[in-house]
Amino acid sequence: MAADASWLHGKRVFAVSVGAGLADAVVDGVADLGAEVTRLGGDLDLASAASVAAGIDAAVAAHGAPDLVVLSVIPTAAMRPDAIDAMAEADWREAAIEGLRTTMRLLQALGPHMKPHGGAIVFVAPSLSLVGTPRMIALSTLLEGQRGLMKSVARQWGASGVTLNWIAAAPRALAPFDGVALAARPDAVTIALGRAPDPRTEIAPLLGYLGGDAGRAITGATLMLDGGEWMVP
Amino acid sequence: MSAMDWASARDLLAGRTAIVTGAGGGIGRGLACALGRVGAKVVVAVRRRTTGEETAALVRADGGEALVVEADVAKRAAIDALASETIAAYGGVDIVIHNASSALSGKTFALEDVNDGDWDEQCDTALAAPFHLAQVLFEPLRRSGRGRFIVLTSSQGLHGGAMNPVYTACKSAQRGFVKALAREWGPHGVTVNAVAPAALTDAARDYLARDPERAKAAAANFPLGRMGDVRDDIGAAVVAMCSDYWRYVTGQVVNVDGGYYTAL
Numbered sequence: 001m002a003a004d005a006s007w008l009h010g011k012r013v014f015a016v017s018v019g020a021g022l023a024d025a026v027v028d029g030v031a032d033l034g035a036e037v038t039r040l041g042g043d044l045d046l047a048s049a050a051s052v053a054a055g056i057d058a059a060v061a062a063h064g065a066p067d068l069v070v071l072s073v074i075p076t077a078a079m080r081p082d083a084i085d086a087m088a089e090a091d092w093r094e095a096a097i098e099g100l101r102t103t104m105r106l107l108q109a110l111g112p113h114m115k116p117h118g119g120a121i122v123f124v125a126p127s128l129s130l131v132g133t134p135r136m137i138a139l140s141t142l143l144e145g146q147r148g149l150m151k152s153v154a155r156q157w158g159a160s161g162v163t164l165n166w167i168a169a170a171p172r173a174l175a176p177f178d179g180v181a182l183a184a185r186p187d188a189v190t191i192a193l194g195r196a197p198d199p200r201t202e203i204a205p206l207l208g209y210l211g212g213d214a215g216r217a218i219t220g221a222t223l224m225l226d227g228g229e230w231m232v233p
Numbered sequence: 234m235s236a237m238d239w240a241s242a243r244d245l246l247a248g249r250t251a252i253v254t255g256a257g258g259g260i261g262r263g264l265a266c267a268l269g270r271v272g273a274k275v276v277v278a279v280r281r282r283t284t285g286e287e288t289a290a291l292v293r294a295d296g297g298e299a300l301v302v303e304a305d306v307a308k309r310a311a312i313d314a315l316a317s318e319t320i321a322a323y324g325g326v327d328i329v330i331h332n333a334s335s336a337l338s339g340k341t342f343a344l345e346d347v348n349d350g351d352w353d354e355q356c357d358t359a360l361a362a363p364f365h366l367a368q369v370l371f372e373p374l375r376r377s378g379r380g381r382f383i384v385l386t387s388s389q390g391l392h393g394g395a396m397n398p399v400y401t402a403c404k405s406a407q408r409g410f411v412k413a414l415a416r417e418w419g420p421h422g423v424t425v426n427a428v429a430p431a432a433l434t435d436a437a438r439d440y441l442a443r444d445p446e447r448a449k450a451a452a453a454n455f456p457l458g459r460m461g462d463v464r465d466d467i468g469a470a471v472v473a474m475c476s477d478y479w480r481y482v483t484g485q486v487v488n489v490d491g492g493y494y495t496a497l
Contacts, residue, residue: 049348049349083417084364084367084368084371084414084417085367085368085371085372087364087368089309089364089365092361092364093361096360096364096406097356097360097361100356100360100402100406101349101352101356104344104347104352104398104399104402107344108344108345108347111344111345112345129409129412129413130412131412132409132411132412132413132414132415132416132484133413133416134413134416134417135417136413137409137410137413137414137417139413140409140410140412140413141360141406141407141409141410141413142406142409143409144390144405144406144407144408144409144410144412145360145402145403145405145406145409146402147405148389148390148393148401148402148403148404148405148406148408149398149401149402149405150393151392151393151401151405152344152389152393152394152395152397152398152401152402153344153398154393155393155394155395156343156344156395156398157344183416183417220393233497
């Protein structure tokens with residue numbers, strides 16, 4: 001089914017990807033919907049709140065304030081499966097605590113540019129934190145922390161017309177998980193559609209909806225795109 | 234409201250050793266007193282010995298057994314020492330309850346105003362400490378055969394409280410931690426759960442006493458009409474979770490809040 005390309009036509013989109021690049025294919029699909037996409041991440045200096053803000057400020061100066069931000073912050077340390085008792089403290093800090101801090105800094109940097117005119121921020125993440133995944137405890141911790149932060153900021157910024165939402169996609173739909181051995185059994189429940197969504201043609205349109213005018217009343221939401229696997233309450 | 238019937242549960246956790254972090258006051262003190270009442274040997278982990286001794290005195294006054302250990306749970310070395318002292322005193326660990334929370338938890342922050350100090354203070358206690366506790370205490374919990382690992386979280390992490398985004402993020406992160414750890418430790422017979430309490434701590438009582446109208450409005454948010462007593466409501470529920478009655482429950486976030494949060 002073709003998405004409505006008018007949803008993002010002429011919209012400015014910042015695709016901010018730190019670490020694993022989980023949302024790359026989704027962002028390709030966002031560009032298909034007519035958005036002007038600026039990809040950020042590898043060029044951002046994440047060392048401090050000031051350096052993150054400087055990077056976002058520079059992007060806004062070059063391209064204008066974004067209407068939609070696609071956000072994915074997954075430090076590579078979070079993608080390495082390991083038992084918690086074997087995990088180095090430095091890896092835990094990088095994956096769970098610093099990953100969350102970077103997410104906060106990016107939101108802090110984006111706020112001044114988005115709150116004056118409104119806009120949408122959509123996190124793209126794997127759904128595995130909602131059910132918990134053994135040997136990826138740092139990733140589960142990070143993702144749920146980001147999801148909590150998303151809700152809190154959605155409440156703080158709602159009056160400014162900035163929405164924040166969370167797309168929880170089946171890990172198998174996200175290429176960086178191709179080589180990751182997930183300990184959770186893939187057949188624990190029946191997947192209603194029997195397959196994972198295609199990120200470019202089936203996940204990206206949801207970002208088009210959330211980033212367009214039609215999605216302005218949705219904020220703080222978690223939207224499961226896992227083909228009807230976990231059907232969370 | 235009828236009084237809590239502690240007598241019928243007197244030996245429910247007899248012979249088991251429970252570590253409670255942040256047990257120098259508030260919910261942690263209520264948990265320690267509740268665990269002591271049902272026969273557990275309680276390790277009162279605190280930053281300041283004076284508050285820990287106050288808690289231990291309450292546990293002992295009820296006929297319970299308590300050991301006070303000074304520990305800044307955000308630091309690995311302190312957790313190592315906590316484990317060593319506990320095992321030296323009692324021979325093992327059956328129950329670990331991470332209740333400690335930053336003093337900034339109740340502070341209001343706009344996201345834009347959060348600095349690195351605010352962040353570190355809250356995340357070290359909320360996210361570094363449970364990592365250290367899990368690493369250091371896994372083996373004793375596994376050997377217990379009845380291992381329980383419980384994290385005190387908050388409904389703020391569920392509904393996305395706006396007051397303090399760092400606190401909300403940390404409490405939500407603890408949910409992810411608990412669910413994943415429960416799956417990892419399940420094959421070893423250790424259950425991992427979280428509790429989201431609504432507790433009438435001394436601080437909450439003082440706050441509400443200054444504003445009766447606010448207290449009345451707050452009570453209306455609870456179907457049971459009140460916030461929970463730290464020992465007889467929150468502590469009693471956690472005691473049940475530590476007992477054999479809850480041995481088949483793991484990976485859950487349990488709201489012990491008088492019906493405040495029902496959106497799940």
